[in-house]
Amino acid sequence: MAHQFKGSGAKAIVILANFCAKLEQIITDTDIETVIVTQLRDLQKPGKRLLLNLGAKYLKKMVPAYNLPASADFNVAIKSPNSYNKDAAYGTADDVALILYTGGTTGTAKGAMLSHNNLIANMMQLRARCLLVIEDRVENIVAPLPLYHSYAFLLHCLVMPYAGNHNILIANPRDLDFLLGLLKKTVVTGFVGIHTLYLALLRHPDIASVDFSKLKFSGVGGMAMTRSVAEEWERVTACEIIEGYGLTECSPVITVNIPGAIKLGTVGPVVPETEIRIVDDEGVDVPKGEKGELWVRGPQVMLGYWQQQQATAATITADGWLKTGDYVQIDEDDYLSIVDRKKDMILVSGFNVFPNEIEGWVSRHPDVLECAVIGVESERTGESVKLFVVSSGGDIAEEELIAHCKKGLAAYKIPREIIFVANLPKSNIGKILRRELREI
Known part of the structure; x- marks a missing residue:
């Protein structure tokens, strides 16, 4: 605050x-x-x-x-008769509508200046994708994410009200008993959350007693969604998860999977009127299929950071490309896959190692509830992989996890240190805070 x-x-x-x-x-x-x-x-x-x-x-x-x-x-x-100014001055659609602060999960939160045009453009971009699966004036959408989160703000304060749909606000999504109780007694057609919330719900014993027969939209964003959780949610609810990707700096939506043509493990193609580039560390475009940093240009890109001209200049190029700081890949159908945050990449003996890949593989182990990976200094390899694990209840031997990793990861990606913890540090919306793990 x-x-x-x-x-x-x-x-x-x-x-x-x-x-x-x-x-x-x-x-x-x-x-x-x-x-x-x-x-x-x-x-x-x-x-x-x-x-x-x-x-x-x-x-x-x-x-x-x-x-x-x-x-x-x-x-x-x-x-009060004096509670507002009837003669307030109105600017243009390019004026700042609000300053929305970034999550600050990888550093100090910055205020993204979003104009009226930014917000309206992104509202219509996301609406175009939503209309493939939901209708106007008939939906009941559960809203468990705080509305100061850019994704929740766009969807629940702009897209759904514009469509005349009903948001069901959840003040405390950590109270799973209350949330599941509401789901039992309410006809819900849409649900929006992040990976950790879906995981927590699936692990709750009451999930089997919820009637999901009317559910036709399950959206996820904010952090990487593991394939195992997405598949389990669809098995339990008969509703596929639609994963998207964005940044506060982009109002926030950049990509969303296409309902009916979803590719698990991807965040879908870009929304309308959005250009992208995937570049190397020198800013040169890489061939399709190779990893690189995602750059974005479109009507949803912010005006800049509030009172931070240097940070703005480092993030937005002179010709309007926003550097996301995320490594991605694009496939033959133009679906994007998020590799990881550029800042979180681990350099092991000259090889690039991305935490998301390791976390995705480790989470397939049946006794792993949650996990997170960071890089730590190593005299021998420059950096090495450190893994934090939350058990789902049973005892897991370190040797067992190493053996599991060897089945699906290259040798230089195998964790050199494993720490078992009761829980992982998270932000207010449930995103894992890797920076706090570095202090453990």
């Missing part, structure tokens, strides 16, 4: 009371002047609103005590 508030120069905030105690700790170090506090049930009828808000605060202890003397109540603010 502090980094984004300071960096953006925000003057006002609308905040849920649950988080006001955190705001109190940092507000004096920001430019925030106006604080409007809302509660979970503020849009309910007055009597019900009061009862439920008091219950959340005093019975469920969901609202820590805070002191923000200058704050205003949400319902009071919207009823």
Whole structure:
């Protein structure tokens, strides 16, 4: 919060009371002047609103005590005759609509300036792909990802409302009992998540009691999806997973698999009106099928990073190509496969090793629930592979995992160190934080 508030120069905030105690700790170090506090049930009828808000605060202890003397109540603010400016100036479609911060999983989060045109273009690009499987005004889409995540924001705040469809917001997707309870009693036609959420649901004992007969859309993005989880989800729900790829800097969608023509292990072809290049470290295009960094150009590419001209110049070329920092491959049908983040590549004896490949193979072991790979310094090979494993419940011997790796990985990709952990560090949306593993 502090980094984004300071960096953006925000003057006002609308905040849920649950988080006001955190705001109190940092507000004096920001430019925030106006604080409007809302509660979970503020849009309910007055009597019900009061009862439920008091219950959340005093019975469920969901609202820590805070002191923000200058704050205003949400319902009071919207009823005030001076609560908005009727003479507000309107700019152009190329003006900044919002500053959306990157996830910061590989470094400090940066504010991507997205224009109205960026967002509208990407909304229509994703909608074109969605219309192949969903209809307007009839869908119930489960929305478990926080709406500050670029993918969730685009889909649930733009694409689905534009289509007149219904989003079912899940405040805490980590509460799997609640989520599965909702799925049992609600007719759901669409579900959107990331790999770790799908995995957690599939491992829950109640998944078999959910009726997925109306489910026709399962979307995934944000991190790599393993083939085994995608196949198991389709077996359990009879609904194939549609994997896509994007970046906050691209509003965010770049590619999406085509419903009915899905290729597992890929993120699909680019969405309409999008150009791509796959280049080597010198910026030269590589032949089709070879690995290289993905560059993107299209109407969804951001204006730049907020107040970071050097970072913008390093990311967007003079002729409009955005360097994604992701290594990819493209096949004969123009479907992209994500190899890994450029920053996460491991150099072993001069060979490029990508964590995603190793993680994908290790996760096939029946006793592995989750895993993650990083590179560590090695006097002999420059870098070596270090593997972190979360067991699915049984005991796994290190020798057993090494033997499993030898069946599907080249010798220089075999982990030289294996650490068994109770869980892996994750971001707020469930992405594994490799940078924190480097501190273990």
